[in-house]
Amino acid sequence: MDAQSVLSLDNPIFRLYANYGAAVTLKMMCLSLYVSRIRITRKVFANLEDASGKQKYVRNDDDIERGLRCHRNDLENVIPFLVLGLMYVTIGLSVFAATWHFRVFVASRFFHTVAYLTPLPQPCRALSFVIGLVANISMGVQVLMNGTF
Amino acid sequence: MDAQSVLSLDNPIFRLYANYGAAVTLKMMCLSLYVSRIRITRKVFANLEDASGKQKYVRNDDDIERGLRCHRNDLENVIPFLVLGLMYVTIGLSVFAATWHFRVFVASRFFHTVAYLTPLPQPCRALSFVIGLVANISMGVQVLMNGTF
Amino acid sequence: MDAQSVLSLDNPIFRLYANYGAAVTLKMMCLSLYVSRIRITRKVFANLEDASGKQKYVRNDDDIERGLRCHRNDLENVIPFLVLGLMYVTIGLSVFAATWHFRVFVASRFFHTVAYLTPLPQPCRALSFVIGLVANISMGVQVLMNGTF
16 A cells, blocks of 8 residues: 555555544543433533523532543543544554554443443443553554654 | 545645634634633632732632633534544545535534623523534544444 | 645654654643542542542542643643644645644643643743644644635
């Protein structure tokens, strides 16, 4: 494969990146809907205009705080994956290595969400967080090792 | 157009992506300045060193909390747009479909910010949020439908 | 260099982008570890299942709040850099201009983290924030000036 088509669907590694990346991004966005659903069913709002002007519905809720922490953890980890993954595609390593980096990361984040929202007893969530972080750092270090500053 | 130039300004869809993406990203960053301006004019700080060491200025403010929630909602929605949009460019659909996905998303987010900060009565903000989310999910699903796992 | 290879390591500007981008992304992810370390050593947790079920360890801590604010500020600035930087690579300006945009931004964010966590007296942190923001806005505006809507 010639260098020009690295970031296109002709490159099987980019194709994998696009698929796994889109799947984990859609998963992340579903957390918005999860939190919204709790807000509406339990009448727990952050803004006065959402609560039909009733101050008593502007309050906190443990499950909503948990959902927001889960979403924030996703932002802190999934977005670096999406960026580092794209750079990782360009350094042109084997399809095998790329596939397993993407699979392990995406599986760890799906499990992380389940572990956070259920919640499962620790160290389920901690382990899934660390596995995703290691996959990210591995990709980042490989990009840096191909680098010139 | 040949496959190699998918992610370059030779591709009109990528050009649209870059323009709309840069516009909505700059809009998102302006929320930092909006919050900073309120912090300085009202002397409401999050860190002791920002408040010239005066503990009484380390406090909360409703409008700042509102600005932070608006900014966070942008992070949760605009960044997935930027990533899914890039992938969406590579699957090479029509310029027409891409233009309208980008236009609708970016317009919905500009309106969302206005609706959040004014604030406009609901369901203005809820509607603009849902419209942006639908555009994102539409792009994400189309990427996945082109996929192999 | 022909247009097709804009987003590949054959393009020295993309190579710089990948290196600086990976470095600042890895730095950002280290903030997760920084906060986790404080949580474990001081027994300050956000979730009951992390605290071995002991409610007294589910509490707040000033240094953790500071770390979370620092991380959030990184998300609000580093991620726009990664996106705008990628678009900026495609408009094909000089290696010199690109190098200094990337260097200034990345240096400002490393300094910002040090200034936030030490904490250094203001205006150290404010200046580093503004320098990074100016680099981002400069890239964003140059992308927009190459644009068609």
